[in-house]
Amino acid sequence: MFSFFFLFQYTVWNFVPKNLFEQFRRIANFYFLIIFLVQLMIDTPTSPVTSGLPLFFVITVTAIKQGYEDWLRHKADNEVNGAPVFVVRSGSLVQTRSKNIRVGDIVRVAKDETFPADLVLLSSDRPDGTCHITTASLDGETNLKTHYSVAETSVCQSVSQLEALQAVVECQQPEPDLYRFVGRMTVTQHGEEIVRPLGPENLLLRGARLKNTKEIFGVAVYTGMESKMALNYKCKSQKRSAVEKSMNTFLIIYLIILLSEAILSTILKYAWQAEIKWDEPFYNQKTEAERNSSPILKFISDFLAFLVLYNFIIPISLYVTVEMQKFLGSFFIGWDLDLYHEESDQKAQVNTSDLNEELGQVEYVFTDKTGTLTENEMQFRECSINGTKYREVNGKLLPEGMTDDSPDGSMPPLMGDELLFLKAVSLCHTVQISYDHPMEYYKGLRTLVVACRHFSPEEYIDVDKKLNSARTALQQREERLQEAFSYIEKDLQLLGATGVEDKLQDKVQETIEALRLAGIKVWVLTGDKHETAVSVSLSCGHFHRTMNILELLQQHSDNECAEQLRILSRRLREDHVIQHGLVVDGASLSLALREHEKLFMEVCKNCSAVLCCRMAPLQKAKVVRLLKTSPEKPITLAIGDGANDVSMIQEAHVGIGIMGKEGRQAVRNSDYAIARFKFLAKLLLVHGHFYYIRIATLVQYFFYKNVCFITPQFLYQFFCLFSQQTLYDSVYLTLYNICFTSLPILVYSLFEQLVHPHMFGNWTFGTLVFTVMVITVTLKLALETHFWTWMNHFVTWGSIAFYFIFSLFYGGIIWPFLHTQDMYFVFVQLLSSGSAWFAIIIIVITCLFPDVLKKVLYRHLQPTSTQKSQVMRGGGAGAVL
Numbered sequence: 001m002f003s004f005f006f007l008f009q010y011t012v013w014n015f016v017p018k019n020l021f022e023q024f025r026r027i028a029n030f031y032f033l034i035i036f037l038v039q040l041m042i043d044t045p046t047s048p049v050t051s052g053l054p055l056f057f058v059i060t061v062t063a064i065k066q067g068y069e070d071w072l073r074h075k076a077d078n079e080v081n082g083a084p085v086f087v088v089r090s091g092s093l094v095q096t097r098s099k100n101i102r103v104g105d106i107v108r109v110a111k112d113e114t115f116p117a118d119l120v121l122l123s124s125d126r127p128d129g130t131c132h133i134t135t136a137s138l139d140g141e142t143n144l145k146t147h148y149s150v151a152e153t154s155v156c157q158s159v160s161q162l163e164a165l166q167a168v169v170e171c172q173q174p175e176p177d178l179y180r181f182v183g184r185m186t187v188t189q190h191g192e193e194i195v196r197p198l199g200p201e202n203l204l205l206r207g208a209r210l211k212n213t214k215e216i217f218g219v220a221v222y223t224g225m226e227s228k229m230a231l232n233y234k235c236k237s238q239k240r241s242a243v244e245k246s247m248n249t250f251l252i253i254y255l256i257i258l259l260s261e262a263i264l265s266t267i268l269k270y271a272w273q274a275e276i277k278w279d280e281p282f283y284n285q286k287t288e289a290e291r292n293s294s295p296i297l298k299f300i301s302d303f304l305a306f307l308v309l310y311n312f313i314i315p316i317s318l319y320v321t322v323e324m325q326k327f328l329g330s331f332f333i334g335w336d337l338d339l340y341h342e343e344s345d346q347k348a349q350v351n352t353s354d355l356n357e358e359l360g361q362v363e364y365v366f367t368d369k370t371g372t373l374t375e376n377e378m379q380f381r382e383c384s385i386n387g388t389k390y391r392e393v394n395g396k397l398l399p400e401g402m403t404d405d406s407p408d409g410s411m412p413p414l415m416g417d418e419l420l421f422l423k424a425v426s427l428c429h430t431v432q433i434s435y436d437h438p439m440e441y442y443k444g445l446r447t448l449v450v451a452c453r454h455f456s457p458e459e460y461i462d463v464d465k466k467l468n469s470a471r472t473a474l475q476q477r478e479e480r481l482q483e484a485f486s487y488i489e490k491d492l493q494l495l496g497a498t499g500v501e502d503k504l505q506d507k508v509q510e511t512i513e514a515l516r517l518a519g520i521k522v523w524v525l526t527g528d529k530h531e532t533a534v535s536v537s538l539s540c541g542h543f544h545r546t547m548n549i550l551e552l553l554q555q556h557s558d559n560e561c562a563e564q565l566r567i568l569s570r571r572l573r574e575d576h577v578i579q580h581g582l583v584v585d586g587a588s589l590s591l592a593l594r595e596h597e598k599l600f601m602e603v604c605k606n607c608s609a610v611l612c613c614r615m616a617p618l619q620k621a622k623v624v625r626l627l628k629t630s631p632e633k634p635i636t637l638a639i640g641d642g643a644n645d646v647s648m649i650q651e652a653h654v655g656i657g658i659m660g661k662e663g664r665q666a667v668r669n670s671d672y673a674i675a676r677f678k679f680l681a682k683l684l685l686v687h688g689h690f691y692y693i694r695i696a697t698l699v700q701y702f703f704y705k706n707v708c709f710i711t712p713q714f715l716y717q718f719f720c721l722f723s724q725q726t727l728y729d730s731v732y733l734t735l736y737n738i739c740f741t742s743l744p745i746l747v748y749s750l751f752e753q754l755v756h757p758h759m760f761g762n763w764t765f766g767t768l769v770f771t772v773m774v775i776t777v778t779l780k781l782a783l784e785t786h787f788w789t790w791m792n793h794f795v796t797w798g799s800i801a802f803y804f805i806f807s808l809f810y811g812g813i814i815w816p817f818l819h820t821q822d823m824y825f826v827f828v829q830l831l832s833s834g835s836a837w838f839a840i841i842i843i844v845i846t847c848l849f850p851d852v853l854k855k856v857l858y859r860h861l862q863p864t865s866t867q868k869s870q871v872m873r874g875g876g877a878g879a880v881l
Contacts, residue, residue, distance in 0.1 A: 119218025129154025269722035341675030359688025368640035445499035451492035
């Protein structure tokens, strides 16, 4: 049986061999293993312990760290795969685990429970055999969907009836499309076989949740990794950060230096020993075996001995220190109260610490919309009925201009059109939006147009027959259903339109703007409709009102798509002033990625913001992969809250899950998890920045200290005739990296902060510049003053003091009569930074230094008569006004 998530790397049986294989893929570890084996095989200047003990320490610590993180993933995975479920077996309900469900098992699911596999609905507690579900954790849609059972099984509402049921379900091979399912059920009743078609309305997807229905029974058709949700996940691979990859490059360079030193030392040894008095001195006579040994083997032996002697230029403890720094440093994310969401009592979560520094190098952010940028809570705001606009005020629907405190008698009664509109909204839950006319974008509201058509009894019977015939068709069912709907949805009477708000999460607009100012491009990837997606993009600041919005929509052929891309590319080249945003739908994206990737990427990279709508989950991953593998190789980040976001979360260099209201699939498959989108700014711009600076310093310092360690050993060989005599004792060799020099850099790499965590923003930087300007212009006048009185001192130094006192007072209080409080606490924060004081002093000195230098040079080299007089009279101290 397949475990569902495959989050983990190891099992109990393969941990040792697989972990060792992973660790010895690292150049430094593999190199020290070779050195250790060389020390065992030949006579070397140092003991095998000097390499073996540090290697064993590094391998053990790393294995413990990786095993612990994988155990945490196992634990999270077992929460899902070990969830209790009830199946029908031997005439009764038997409790088992979700991972034990087999194809053909009849499963009972109760209200508010999650479906443990893809089930064909057999029956429910409702007489008509229907049930309501929410797929919010799969596709982000919060509206309830109605699913149906076939008539022959809907009556089987007890275990005994289900046991007696004789039926065969045939369905297509597993595929990732969440909205496509073709199959049929053959039910045997009274010796007669009845064939019923099955479609998406009969299939309950794993990960969806049962709502407003007491219980249902369903037969498992796809389980484990064959379920549609699992097929939308890509295989989870081990992610490695860019810094770790660059470490391998550094190691190769230093390995080349090591080999060069060993070869040079071996050559110099033989050159030195060309003289017989150095080759065989009286105090070290050779044995007969040494005199008769092969020169080639002796050369190789000496080369290997020098290799062992200089081997500590490669820092063996680098990897383990990096592992410890990442592991321990990751706790700071969970401890950060700024990343804690009080309403849901959720703190930031680290699922893997291997990518901490990658957070500080992100260039592209790919984000889902529903539940990530928005709250995923639909709230009715306003509507238009028969040309009259109504607003929701305190739970009441009021015409525009009327307030909630109006007496009941003054409110006009609902007429026929209003009642018909409300009836249509209550009964109709899916509305097809027309793309024929461009829509204006309502305050970021999601709009639905409501219309009706009246049927006579005869027409209704005819329509009902057409729909039933299409729904039960075994061939071309989707096409026949579309024809039936097209026949019904014509000559409609417009009733009105609704405006529903999917409220943005707190500080989404500020977060997107902060990322943009940091040079990070944000792409929104959503399965939602074009109009809704653009509306939310505008309201959250992803698209600006001043942007020129380009569209690549409803392309039907490769040639048409290519031509449209060329037109867009030409427009982008011709207009360099206006910012551009690009909107792409899923169908057009498929065509663009099939034959025109290069042209599509050229258009995207020249746009300030990109929005992809109507996307399937795997398409999201394809877009991420497209940017990730482009020639520039940018670092990518994907963030989402639902199961439909897992594929792109796993594809990106860094994957972040939002702890949404429905499901935890995105969180379980992510590298990091946060409760709200707004926390992304601090995660990247503060934690990511710190981690990147710390790890970069750590890596460079390790190479520095090991070069310092081994260079005297190399130079010492010039004084000991390259006899391979070690300069250091074996204990010192062993403990240099493990004990004596590792802890200071480890502590540094955990706590170093080159700037204050609440990093300088626009107002802080502006205040710094203003402070420098006030001090500089005041001191400039002081340099020009020759006759100082108490009044000069009072106003000169008093002005500077007054500026500091006023700024502290102005920024230290929230002023009730000011509309904005941009300067609140800014000056205090500025003065609390040592780097800010250093900058003020250095900049002021730099600004005034040319004036001081000019005055000194002119006064000594080319003094004017006035200056001579000033010198003679003591600098003008006795001058008369």
